[in-house]
Amino acid sequence: MEIKGLKIIVILALVLNFEHAHAGDYYKSDRILFDFYTSQWVNKPAVISTEPSLSFTCSWGRDIQYKKTNFSWFYGLGYDFTKINHNANLKPRSTFQGSPREVGLRVIRVPYKINRLTSQYIECPIELRYRTQTKQPFRFYVGGKVGLMTNARYQLQNGENYQRKNISELQKFKYGMTLRVGYGLFNVFAYYGLNGLIHPENQRGVNQLSFGISLIAN
DSSP states (O other): OHHHHHHHHHHHHHHHHHHHHTSSSOOOOOOEEEEEEEEEEESOOTTOOEEOOEEEEEEEEEEEEOTTSSEEEEEEEEEEEEEEEESEEOSOOSOOOSOTTTTSOEEOOSOGGGEEEEEEEEEEEEEEEEEOOSSSOEEEEEEEEEEEEEEEEEEEOSSSOEEEESOTTBOSEEEEEEEEEEETTEEEEEEEESSOSBOTTTOSOOEEEEEEEEEEEO
16 A cells, blocks of 8 residues: 555656756756665664665655755655564563563564564654755755654564554654765665654663665656
């Protein structure tokens, strides 16, 4: 379902980009962003680890040029779908007692690809941008974003196909820093989450670190 929706958004973005490029004076504004990336957890217990899995973000917004320079700033609205394959057991416990360290994440001995956490966010990105005004521009964008979780699901497919929604241990909000550097259509993307993904009373730390590519349309 998520992939089908993404295809529709990509087609719409390309249509909008084509129409904008042929209407009036040319100005490279980079209003539509698609990020394809893999994520890992950092600042976590040593026994917890993750494996690469494909995630994506799409954002649309407004680029405001500073006078006649190559600098601008951007704000917008986006949708994020993140998938993490990991070895953490996110089944609920019957009781939560003890210190945060004692209550922390547990390990489950199964292949990572059958043990995953998926989450969806509505996001508000903001960026300070440097971009050359050419058909194949050089870009250096630094910024941040805040996201509100709209859905999360833990899935363990070890014969029983266990699923869990409404995961109370997860933070509803996430926020962090973003970086985009590149030339032309393809650009390198990075994100670091400044807050922990899990409530600190359940597990301290566990930040998201993501690397990937950005496809940017006018």
